[in-house]
Amino acid sequence: MVGKILKIEKQVGEHVDEDDVVIVMEAMKMEIPVVAPAGGTVKEIKVAPGQAVEAEQVLAVIE
Amino acid sequence: MDSALVNGLQGLVVGVVSLSLGQAFMIAVACVLLYLGIAKGYEPLLLVPIGFGAIMVNIPLADMMGQGGFLRFFYDGGVRSEIFPLLIFIGIGAMTDFAPLLQNPKIILLGAAGQFGIFITLLLALALGFDKLDAVAVAVIGACDGPTAIYVSSKFAPHMLGAVSVAAYSYMSLVPLIQPPIMRALTTEKERTIVMGAAKSAPISKTAKIVFPIVVTIFASILAPKGAPLIATVMLGNLLRESGCVDRLKNCSENELTNIVTLLLGLCIGGTMEADKFLKTQTLLVLVLGFIAICLDTAVGVLFGKAMCALTGGKINPLIGAAGISAFPMSARVVQAEGQKYNKKSYLLMHAMSANAGGQIGSVIAAAVMLSVLQGMGIVGG
Numbered sequence: 273m274v275g276k277i278l279k280i281e282k283q284v285g286e287h288v289d290e291d292d293v294v295i296v297m298e299a300m301k302m303e304i305p306v307v308a309p310a311g312g313t314v315k316e317i318k319v320a321p322g323q324a325v326e327a328e329q330v331l332a333v334i335e
Numbered sequence: 336m337d338s339a340l341v342n343g344l345q346g347l348v349v350g351v352v353s354l355s356l357g358q359a360f361m362i363a364v365a366c367v368l369l370y371l372g373i374a375k376g377y378e379p380l381l382l383v384p385i386g387f388g389a390i391m392v393n394i395p396l397a398d399m400m401g402q403g404g405f406l407r408f409f410y411d412g413g414v415r416s417e418i419f420p421l422l423i424f425i426g427i428g429a430m431t432d433f434a435p436l437l438q439n440p441k442i443i444l445l446g447a448a449g450q451f452g453i454f455i456t457l458l459l460a461l462a463l464g465f466d467k468l469d470a471v472a473v474a475v476i477g478a479c480d481g482p483t484a485i486y487v488s489s490k491f492a493p494h495m496l497g498a499v500s501v502a503a504y505s506y507m508s509l510v511p512l513i514q515p516p517i518m519r520a521l522t523t524e525k526e527r528t529i530v531m532g533a534a535k536s537a538p539i540s541k542t543a544k545i546v547f548p549i550v551v552t553i554f555a556s557i558l559a560p561k562g563a564p565l566i567a568t569v570m571l572g573n574l575l576r577e578s579g580c581v582d583r584l585k586n587c588s589e590n591e592l593t594n595i596v597t598l599l600l601g602l603c604i605g606g607t608m609e610a611d612k613f614l615k616t617q618t619l620l621v622l623v624l625g626f627i628a629i630c631l632d633t634a635v636g637v638l639f640g641k642a643m644c645a646l647t648g649g650k651i652n653p654l655i656g657a658a659g660i661s662a663f664p665m666s667a668r669v670v671q672a673e674g675q676k677y678n679k680k681s682y683l684l685m686h687a688m689s690a691n692a693g694g695q696i697g698s699v700i701a702a703a704v705m706l707s708v709l710q711g712m713g714i715v716g717g
Contacts, residue, residue, distance in 0.1 A: 273685045291679040307679045
C-alpha cells in the first residue's frame with residue numbers, strides 16, 4: 273500500500289521468524305506493522321525511515 | 336453604606352441562586368464532553384467547542400442563545416441556514432481521494448450496503464412514535480457522518496440538533512469499540528484471515544478524476560434534487576482538489592475554511608444543549624436509536640461483504656464491509672487492525688479505504704434520497 277516508512281525494526285544479518293515485525297510503516301495516519309512473510313535472515317533493507325513507498329514495492333529481502 | 340454593600344454582593348450571587356438543577360447537570364455533562372475530548376482524545380476538534388458551547392449556554396442569566404446573544408448569532412446565520420455543514424462538505428471533498436474507489440468500483444456496493452441501517456432505523460423511529468421529520472433526523476445518525484447528520488437535522492428537526500450531533504460524533508469516535516464485536520460475531524475465523532492482494536495499481540487518469548465529481552454532481556442532483564447542495568458541495572471540494580489548478584482554494588477549503596467552520600459549528604451545537612431543551616426522554620431515545628443505527632449499518636455492511644466473499648470465491652475479506660459506514664477514516668482503520676489481529680500478513684487498509692470512500696458518498700446520497708422521497712410523499716415541502 274502507499275505510505276511512508278516509520279521505523280526499521282530489524283537490521284541486515286538479523287534472524288527473523290515468520291510474522292516478526294520487520295518494518296513499521298504509516299499509511300492514512302495509522303501505524304502498520306509489516307511482518308516477515310517467512311522466517312530467515314534479513315539480507316537487505318531497501319528503504320529508510322521517512323521514505324515514501326508505493327504499492328507492491330519491495331521493502332526488504334529475507335533469505 | 337452597609338446596605339449598598341449587601342446589595343452589591345447580592346448582585347454577585349444572583350447568578351448562583353438562579354442556577355437550576357438542570358443547568359448544573361448540563362454543565363457537568365459538558366465537562367464530561369470536554370474531558371473525553373481533551374484527556375481521552377475522542378474527536379477533540381469537535382468535542383472541545385461543543386462542550387464549551389454547552390457550558391456557555393447553561394450559564395444562568397447570560398442568555399447567550401437568546402435574541403442577539405453571541406451563540407444565537409452564529410446559530411441563526413450558520414446552522415439554521417444550513418450553511419455551516421455545507422461549507423464543511425467542501426472541505427471534506429477537498430480532503431477525499433476517490434481514486435481507490437474508481438480503481439475498484441465493485442467496492443462502492445459496500446458503501447451502499449453500509450447505509451441500510453439508516454432506513455431500518457427510520458422505520459424503527461416511526462414505529463416508536465417519533466414525528467416523521469424527527470425520525471429522519473434520528474435515522475441519519477446511522478450515516479455515521481457528522482456533517483450529513485447536522486445538515487439533515489438542522490433542516491428538519493433543529494430542536495434535536497444537539498442530541499443528534501452529539502450522538503453522531505460520540506458514536507463515530509466509539510467506532511473502534513462498537514464495530515469489532517459485530518464484525519467478529521458475523522464472520523468466521525477463516526473469513527477474517529483472508530488476504531487481499533495489493534489494491535490494483537492501474538493508475539486512474541487525471542481526466543477521470545476530474546470528470547468524476549462533475550458527473551456525480553449532475554446525475555445525483557437530478558436524481559435527488561433535495562440533496563443537491565450536499566452532493567454538490569462535496570464534489571465541488573473534490574473538483575478543487577483534482578483539477579490541480581486551484582491549489583490555493585483547495586488548501587483553504589481543507590484547512591482554514593474547515594477549521595473556522597468547525598469551531599463555530601461546534602459552539603452552536605453546544606449552544607443547542609440548553610438544560611430545559613436537552614434533558615428530555617426524547618434525547619435518550621435519540622441516543623439509543625442512533626446506536627442501533629450504527630450497529631445495523633455495520634452488520635449489513637459485513638453481511639454484504641460476506642455475500643461478496645462468497646460470490647468472488649473467497650477473494651474479498653468480509654471485514655471490509657464494516658468500512659461501508661461513513662465514519663471516514665476510522666472504520667477503515669478498525670478493519671485494518673481487526674484483519675491484522677487474525678492474520679499478521681493481512682493488509683486490508685487500502686481496500687477498506689475504498690469501501691470507506693464509498694460509504695462517504697453513500698451516506699450523502701442516502702440522505703439526499705431520503706429527502707427527495709420525503710418530498711415526493713408530501714411530508715416535506717418543496
